[in-house]
Every structure is written in structure tokens, then in C-alpha cells.
Amino acid sequence: MKFFLAILLIVTIALLSVSARFFRFRRSRIVVALVSGGWLHVLVGVLIGPEVIGAVEEGALAKLTPLLVIGLGWIGMTIGLQARREVLRELPRSLFACAAVDVASSVVVFGLLSWLILGMWMPDAPVAARWPGAVLLTTASIGWLLETRSLRASSTPAAARLALCVRGSGALCAMAAVLGFGLLAHASSRGPDGALSFHWGDAVVMASVTALLAVMAGLIGRFALRLAGGDRSELLLVFLGLVALVAGSATSLGYSPMLASALAGAVMANLAGPALRRFERFILQAEYVVASLFSILAGMLLDVHIGLAGVGLAAALAGARLLVKAPVFAFSARRQWERGIPGPAPAPTLPESSPLFLAPIRQAPLAIALGVALVLSEASPMARKLLGVVVLTGVLTSAPMVIAAMRTGARTGRADDREPEPAQDASPGAESAPEGGADR
Amino acid sequence: MTERLRLLVAAIAVVVFTLFVQRWPGGAVDSAPILTDAMGNPFTPSPSGILDTAAGLGLLLLGAWLFGRLAAGVRLPKISAYLVFGALIGPGALDLVTSEQLPNLRLIDDLAIALIALTAGGEIEYRLLRQQAKSVTLVALGRAVVVFAVLTPTIILAKDFFGFGLMETVQAELVIGLLVALFATATSPAVVIATLADLRARGPMSQLSLSVTVLWDLVLVVLFAVLVAIAGPIFARELGHASAGMHDEGWLIVALAKKLGGSFALGAVAGLGLTWYLRRVKAHLPIVVVLACFAIAIIADALHLKALIAALVAGLLLRNIWEEDSEPLFETVEELSLPVYCVFFAVAGARIDLALVEHLWPAAPCSRSCGPRSCGSGPARGRCSRVSRGRSRCGSRHP
Numbered sequence: 001m002k003f004f005l006a007i008l009l010i011v012t013i014a015l016l017s018v019s020a021r022f023f024r025f026r027r028s029r030i031v032v033a034l035v036s037g038g039w040l041h042v043l044v045g046v047l048i049g050p051e052v053i054g055a056v057e058e059g060a061l062a063k064l065t066p067l068l069v070i071g072l073g074w075i076g077m078t079i080g081l082q083a084r085r086e087v088l089r090e091l092p093r094s095l096f097a098c099a100a101v102d103v104a105s106s107v108v109v110f111g112l113l114s115w116l117i118l119g120m121w122m123p124d125a126p127v128a129a130r131w132p133g134a135v136l137l138t139t140a141s142i143g144w145l146l147e148t149r150s151l152r153a154s155s156t157p158a159a160a161r162l163a164l165c166v167r168g169s170g171a172l173c174a175m176a177a178v179l180g181f182g183l184l185a186h187a188s189s190r191g192p193d194g195a196l197s198f199h200w201g202d203a204v205v206m207a208s209v210t211a212l213l214a215v216m217a218g219l220i221g222r223f224a225l226r227l228a229g230g231d232r233s234e235l236l237l238v239f240l241g242l243v244a245l246v247a248g249s250a251t252s253l254g255y256s257p258m259l260a261s262a263l264a265g266a267v268m269a270n271l272a273g274p275a276l277r278r279f280e281r282f283i284l285q286a287e288y289v290v291a292s293l294f295s296i297l298a299g300m301l302l303d304v305h306i307g308l309a310g311v312g313l314a315a316a317l318a319g320a321r322l323l324v325k326a327p328v329f330a331f332s333a334r335r336q337w338e339r340g341i342p343g344p345a346p347a348p349t350l351p352e353s354s355p356l357f358l359a360p361i362r363q364a365p366l367a368i369a370l371g372v373a374l375v376l377s378e379a380s381p382m383a384r385k386l387l388g389v390v391v392l393t394g395v396l397t398s399a400p401m402v403i404a405a406m407r408t409g410a411r412t413g414r415a416d417d418r419e420p421e422p423a424q425d426a427s428p429g430a431e432s433a434p435e436g437g438a439d440r
Numbered sequence: 441m442t443e444r445l446r447l448l449v450a451a452i453a454v455v456v457f458t459l460f461v462q463r464w465p466g467g468a469v470d471s472a473p474i475l476t477d478a479m480g481n482p483f484t485p486s487p488s489g490i491l492d493t494a495a496g497l498g499l500l501l502l503g504a505w506l507f508g509r510l511a512a513g514v515r516l517p518k519i520s521a522y523l524v525f526g527a528l529i530g531p532g533a534l535d536l537v538t539s540e541q542l543p544n545l546r547l548i549d550d551l552a553i554a555l556i557a558l559t560a561g562g563e564i565e566y567r568l569l570r571q572q573a574k575s576v577t578l579v580a581l582g583r584a585v586v587v588f589a590v591l592t593p594t595i596i597l598a599k600d601f602f603g604f605g606l607m608e609t610v611q612a613e614l615v616i617g618l619l620v621a622l623f624a625t626a627t628s629p630a631v632v633i634a635t636l637a638d639l640r641a642r643g644p645m646s647q648l649s650l651s652v653t654v655l656w657d658l659v660l661v662v663l664f665a666v667l668v669a670i671a672g673p674i675f676a677r678e679l680g681h682a683s684a685g686m687h688d689e690g691w692l693i694v695a696l697a698k699k700l701g702g703s704f705a706l707g708a709v710a711g712l713g714l715t716w717y718l719r720r721v722k723a724h725l726p727i728v729v730v731l732a733c734f735a736i737a738i739i740a741d742a743l744h745l746k747a748l749i750a751a752l753v754a755g756l757l758l759r760n761i762w763e764e765d766s767e768p769l770f771e772t773v774e775e776l777s778l779p780v781y782c783v784f785f786a787v788a789g790a791r792i793d794l795a796l797v798e799h800l801w802p803a804a805p806c807s808r809s810c811g812p813r814s815c816g817s818g819p820a821r822g823r824c825s826r827v828s829r830g831r832s833r834c835g836s837r838h839p
Contacts, residue, residue: 062486062490063490063544065486065490065491065493065494066490066493066494066497066544069491069494070494070497073494121479122478122479124480125478125479126478129477129478130478133478190475194473194475194476196478209464213457213461216453216457216460217457219453220450220453220454220457220502223446223450224450224502224505224506227447227450227506227509232775233774233775233776233777233778233779234505234778236726236775236776236778236779237501237502237505237778237779237782238502238505240498240501240779241498241501241502241505241779242498242502243498244494244495244497244498244501245454245457245458245495245498245499245501245502246498247494247498248492248493248494248495248496248497248498249457249458249461249495249498251491251492251494251495252461252462252491252492252495253461253464286726286727289724289727378477378485379483379484379485379486380475380477380481380483381477381479381481381483382477382478382479382481383477385479
């Protein structure tokens with residue numbers, strides 16, 4: 001009974017948060033900056049979860065596992081569906097370069113930082129036990145929040161083009177993060193004695209089996225989509241069925257549900273043909289509600305008692321983002337600008353300074369999904385604490401942006417709302433997160 | 441390759457996909473050892489049943505749908521195909537959807553019952569119902585009389601076969617005969633609605649069959665309560681508990697009034713709430729419909745009411761009083777119905793105890809209560825699982 005009530009409560013909150021009234025409230029830049037990362041939904045989840053009010057108890061939380069698996073599969077598949085060959089081919093190389101620079105810098109800086117601090121936090125833990133946590137914190141630091149509206153002080157062509165750069169390269173980073181987490185986090189697994197150790201051979205097998213699953217699911221999905229045609233009822237069935245089958249199968253095997261679904265989505269994107277367009281439109285309609293729902297569930301899962309060490313880790317990660325992300329992005333964007341950032345020709349002069357250069361400071365909401373994936377693969381107290389650290393990092397990195405939004409003006413104007421949308425294909429609805437809805 | 445062959449290949453591919461995953465070594469553990477994390481905190485890993493549920497749901501959805509389309513290609517009913525597919529992959533056959541996963545799919549069951557009842561209510565037009573009142577009553581009563589007249593004596597005569605030959609009194613045998621006959625009269629509104637949807641049937645005949653089913657379902661609640669009240673003292677005497685099962689006469693009336701009146705009231709409130717939403721907000725309808733169906737199921741469960749009747753009343757009110765407002769809602773319900781039917785009937789199929797069906801096969805024509813048709817709704821809901829549980833305890837007593 002309590003379990004059903006919990007579900008009712010979660011869905012009601014998710015619905016309220018996507019209502020027209022709430023959207024009107026979000027016309028303010030400050031509010032957009034505050035809620036874009038999905039942190040408010042996470043906060044609601046924390047409040048109603050077992051840690052605070054206890055409307056959802058631990059036992060009921062375990063029963064939500066299938067919902068979480070499907071949620072992760074949904075996010076993964078939405079990301080994978082963006083990887084259409086012809087779209088990727090048309091994207092300017094500059095976006096790939098910006099994304100590659102961010103991935104490389106994140107792996108070096110945040111990988112090292114996480115490894116060091118986790119070593120201090122859990123000194124007795126063997127290397128293999130620290131590995132999944134370090135992989136989570138590193139991949140969670142790749143990319144950034146795709147919302148740019150709250151940071152656009154002016155609606156000049158240069159600002160629009162820079163916003164597209166933020167979003168395009170951020171979307172590519174999201175794909176890299178899912179791939180990285182799915183492949184690396186499971187390299188350390190438990191043996192028959194229950195102890196964590198590295199099984200690189202198993203990781204290779206995992207990658208191969210996941211790819212095989214994805215190809216099989218992609219082929220089934222292609223056929224099913226053709227069969228469904230334009231029937232919305234059948235499209236819903238195919239999408240739910242595919243997501244549940246692929247993500248659920250990967251979870252059953254102890255693999256990453258998000259990676260399997262993303263790969264299946266990518267296979268479908270490159271095979272499905274015209275039926276895919278209808279399918280994508282259909283998925284995007286539910287994107288924001290699913291993201292809200294998922295954020296609330298994540299809030300219920302996380303452990304708020306992360307202690308001083310956890311707070312320190314989150315603060316260090318947030319500080320590093322502040323120091324590294326913005327300069328690295330500005331550097332790569334400036335270098336790539338002339339090579340053709342997407343947007344209206346001719347290329348406008350890159351502004352010397354813009355709040356948009358600060359956009360990469362904010363942690364991507366995809367990080368929450370990665371944290372949930374870790375909890376799902378091993379429902380340990382440490383995994384929940386790490387999810388707490390990820391969420392806190394996201395909140396801390398959003399704070400400077402709220403200040404920036406306050407400085408750039410309280411309300412968005414009509415001109416801003418009509419600014420050119422980014423290439424639909426380049427902005428992954430998948431970024432799980434509420435910011436997609438904010439921008440739309 | 442013909443379309444049918446493609447469908448068959450796709451359905452087999454979905455099953456093979458799951459077989460491959462299930463047979464692959466590794467994955468979640470069935471036993472739950474205590475593990476420790478990197479900080480030395482002990483924890484219990486999630487059991488495989490809950491982790492595998494999502495995959496089971498995906499298999500049920502896609503597999504049942506493909507199997508249904510295949511069946512439709514050879515002019516067989518889709519619902520039977522969903523049931524057969526469920527039985528094939530269920531614990532009784534291939535065991536791709538295991539008995540550990542089935543309880544986790546209860547959520548879908550509750551949602552399905554309410555959604556199907558909402559659809560059924562929305563299909564009944566008061567104007568037509570009034571015109572057909574005489575026919576509805578005649579058909580319902582005629583069918584009930586025939587079933588009772590044939591089945592009750594048959595059950596009593598074949599008491600040894602059914603395993604209650606040891607009853608000492610004629611009254612006990614009669615009550616059992618009546619109960620079985622009562623179950624046999626039940627026709628699930630879920631099956632009727634799904635069949636009508638499958639055949640895209642609209643008209644006086646479909647309206648009549650739906651009205652008869654719904655009306656009889658309401659009567660069944662009353663008759664079942666009366667029969668249970670009569671059966672209580674008789675069985676208590678059989679078992680040697682003289683005082684057990686004795687109640688005053690008022691108890692039955694109050695319980696019935698509470699169940700039916702409460703269910704009607706809940707349905708009316710749900711209908712009002714949905715109308716308000718449709719007039720004022722009218723957004724995210726698929727999620728609102730799912731939420732409303734959950735709400736009806738949860739509240740009915742908590743107050744010991746009948747979710748089916750409540751949702752039925754809500755649908756009736758929406759269709760007949762607030763028709764203009766409710767049109768988008770019923771369109772949404774129709775969109776959601778396919779996945780719900782697929783999972784609902786496939787799960788019902790998976791719950792069939794094939795060994796028990798094989799054992800009772802000779803009695804199948806007169807013991808529909810073991811079949812899946814009655815699993816979905818009414819007092820007979822969930823009976824299959826109870827029968828199968830009973831078999832494991834007392835299977836040897838059957839001839």
C-alpha cells in the first residue's frame with residue numbers, strides 16, 4: 001500500500017512540476033538557473049525518501065528497481081538515437097574537437113582528483129574497490145548542463161552560435177560519458193568470494209556481449225518500428241518493450257543498462273529509416289516528465305549522510321570544475337571558432353566575454369543517471385554516498401550560475417525565446433534532464 | 441520472406457534474445473550473501489527476481505505483441521495469442537518469466553484492471569442501455585440459469601474427480617457446486633473489452649455483450665457474498681468449528697452496501713476529478729490516465745472496495761455526463777490500451793499452471809474457473825494462482 005502511495009506521490013509531483021503554471025514561473029532566468037539541473041526534483045526525492053520524511057521506505061525503494069532500470073534505459077536510448085551517421089557526419093569537426101578536449105581534460109584532472117580523495121576517504125579499501133567510484137566521479141564530470149537560456153545576456157548571432165557550441169559539444173560529451181562509464185565501471189567486479197577485483201577479460205566480454213545485445217535489439221527494434229508504422233499505441237509498446245528488454249537484460253547480466261540501450265538506440269538510428277522520425281518525436285514528448293520522475297527517484301536513493309569527507313570531495317570537484325572547465329572550453333572554442341561552429345553564416349566575431357563561457361562549469365544532469373546506475377549495479381551504502389556526492393557537486397556548480405543569471409537580468413525576453421534552436425539532432429534530449437524542456 | 445514468416449522470426453528472436461541472456465553465466469545472484477563495500481559497510485545485493493523484472497516486462501510486451509500480430513495474420517484472436525505466449529514463456533514452460541518475477545508485475549495488473557474498466561464504462565451509453573434493458577436482463581439471467589442448471593449437478597456428480605468426495609453433507613456438496621457454477625458464469629469485462637477492441641466491433645451487439653458482462657459482474661459481487669455467507673457455517677460444521685462463520689443478518693447487508701456503495705462513490709469522485717482536470721489543465725493525459733488508474737486501484741484496495749466497479753462508474757459518468765470533456769481522455773485510454781492488454785493477458789497466461797491444466801483437462805468444459813478468462817476481474821480474480829498453490833499442497837488427493 002505504502003509502495004503504491006509512494007508511486008502516486010512521485011508521479012503527482014512530477015506532473016505538477018511540468019504543469020503550465022510551473023513553466024510560466026520558469027520564465028525567470030534565475031528560476032531557470034536554479035531548476036535546470038533537476039536539483040529541485042532531487043530535493044523532493046530526498047524529502048519524501050527514507051532519509052527524511054520516510055514516505056517511501058527502504059523496502060518499497062527496492063521494488064522501484066524495475067522503474068529505475070527502465071528510466072536508465074530510456075535515457076540511454078535517447079542518447080543513442082542521436083548517433084545517426086549522417087548527422088554526425090554533418091556536424092562541424094570543431095564540435096568534436098571541443099568535446100574531445102573536454103573529455104581528455106576531465107579524465108586527467110577529475111580522474112586524478114577523485115582517485116586521490118577517494119584514497120583518503122577510504123584508505124583501507126583495495127584499488128579495485130575504489131575503481132567504480134573513481135570512474136563514476138570522472139565520467140560524471142565529463143560534459144556540462146546544456147541549458148543556455150539563463151546565460152544569454154544578449155540575443156546576438158555570436159551569442160546564439162556560442163550557445164550552439166555549448167550544446168553541441170555538450171551532447172557529444174554525454175555520449176562519451178555513457179560509453180566511458182558503461183565500459184570502465186564494470187571492469188572491477190565481485191568474484192565468487194564477494195571480494196572486488198579487476199577482471200579485464202570479463203570487461204572485454206561484457207563489452208562484446210553488450211554490443212551483441214545492442215545489435216540484436218536494434219534489429220528487432222528496426223523491424224518492430226516498421227511494423228508499428230504511425231500507430232501511437234504500437235509505438236509506445238515498441239519503445240517501452242525495447243527499453244525494458246535491453247536495459248533489463250543488461251541489468252540481469254550485471255552490465256550497464258544505459259550503455260546497452262544507448263548502443264541499441266545507435267543501431268536503430270542507423271537502420272530504422274523514416275519510421276525513426278516518428279519514434280523520436282514520440283519519445284521527446286515524454287522526455288521532460290521522465291526526467292523529472294527519474295530525478296525524484298534518484299533523490300530517494302541517495303544517502304545524505306556523506307560526512308565531511310563527502311562534502312569535501314564534492315567541494316573539491318566543484319572547485320575544480322570552476323577552475324578548469326570554463327578556461328578549457330573558452331580555449332578550445334576560440335581555437336575552433338573559425339573552423340566553423342554551427343550557425344548562420346557569415347561567422348560573427350567571437351565575443352571577448354560572455355556568461356556563456358561559464359556554462360561548462362555546471363555539472364550535467366546525466367551525472368545523476370550515472371550515479372543511479374552505480375547504485376543499481378551495487379546497492380551498497382558507498383554507492384549511495386557517491387550518488388550524494390554527485391548531486392551535491394551539481395548543486396554547488398549551479399550556484400555561481402544563479403549569480404551570473406541574476407547579473408544578466410531577471411527575466412528572459414521574447415527575443416531570447418525565439419532565438420534559433422540548436423540542431424535537434426545535436427542536443428540530446430537524452431541529457432536526461434529537465435534542461436531540455438527549459439530550453440524548448 | 442512473407443510478412444507472417446517475418447513476424448514469426450521476430451517473435452522467435454525476442455524469445456532467443458531472452459534465452460541467451462538467461463543462459464549467459466554471471467549476473468545477479470539468487471541467494472543474497474552479505475557483502476561489504478569499499479568502506480566496510482555490509483549490504484545485501486538486490487535479488488535476481490527484482491533485477492530481472494524489467495527484462496521480463498520487455499519480453500512480455502514485445503513478444504506478446506508480435507505473437508498477437510502473427511495470430512491476427514492467420515485469423516486467430518490476438519488475446520488468445522497473448523495468453524498462449526504468456527503460458528509458453530511462463531514458469532510452467534520455458535520459464536523465461538520466472539515465478540519470482542510475477543509478483544513484481546502486480547503493479548501492471550492493478551493498472552490494467554482499472555484501465556480496462558474505465559474503457560468498459562466509456563463504451564456503455566446510457567441511452568442505448570435503456571433501450572436494451574430488457575434484452576440485457578434476459579440474456580444475463582438466461583445464461584446464468586443455464587449454467588447453474590447444467591453445471592451444479594455435474595459438479596456434484598463428478599465430486600470424486602474434483603477432490604471433494606469426502607464431504608459429509610449434501611448441503612456442503614451443493615454449496616461447492618453452486619460456487620463453481622457461479623465462477624463459471626463470470627465473464628471477464630477485460631476479455632470482452634479487449635475482444636471488442638481487437639475486432640474493432642461497434643454496434644448494438646457489442647453494446648449488448650458488454651452491458652451483460654458488466655451487469656453480471658455487479659450481480660456476481662452480490663451473489664458471491666451471499667453464497668460465501670451461506671457457505672461459511674456449512675463448512676464450519678464440516679470442519680467441526682460450530683461457531684465459526686456465524687454472523688448476524690445485518691452483517692451481509694452492511695458489507696455489501698459498503699462494498700458497492702463505496703465503489704460507486706469512489707468512481708464518482710474519480711470521474712469528477714478527471715473532469716476537473718480535463719477542463720482546467722488538459723496536459724500530459726497519458727500520465728494522468730495512468731495516475732488515475734493507480735489511484736483508483738490503491739484507494740479501492742485500502743478501503744476494501746472493488747477497483748473494477750469504481751473505474752467502471754468513472755468511465756460511465758465521463759462518457760454519459762461529461763461527454764465533450766472526456767473525448768481526449770478516452771482517446772488516450774485507447775492509446776494506452778495495447779501495451780496494457782499485451783502485458784495483462786500475457787501475465788495471466790504466465791500464471792497458468794500448465795501441469796494442473798493437463799491434469800484437469802477432461803473437466804475443462806465445465807471448469808472454466810481454472811482458465812485464464814476469469815483471472816482478470818470479479819471475485820474470480822487471481823484464482824488461478826490460488827489453485828496452483830493449492831495443488832502443491834494437496835495435489836496427491838486428486839484422482
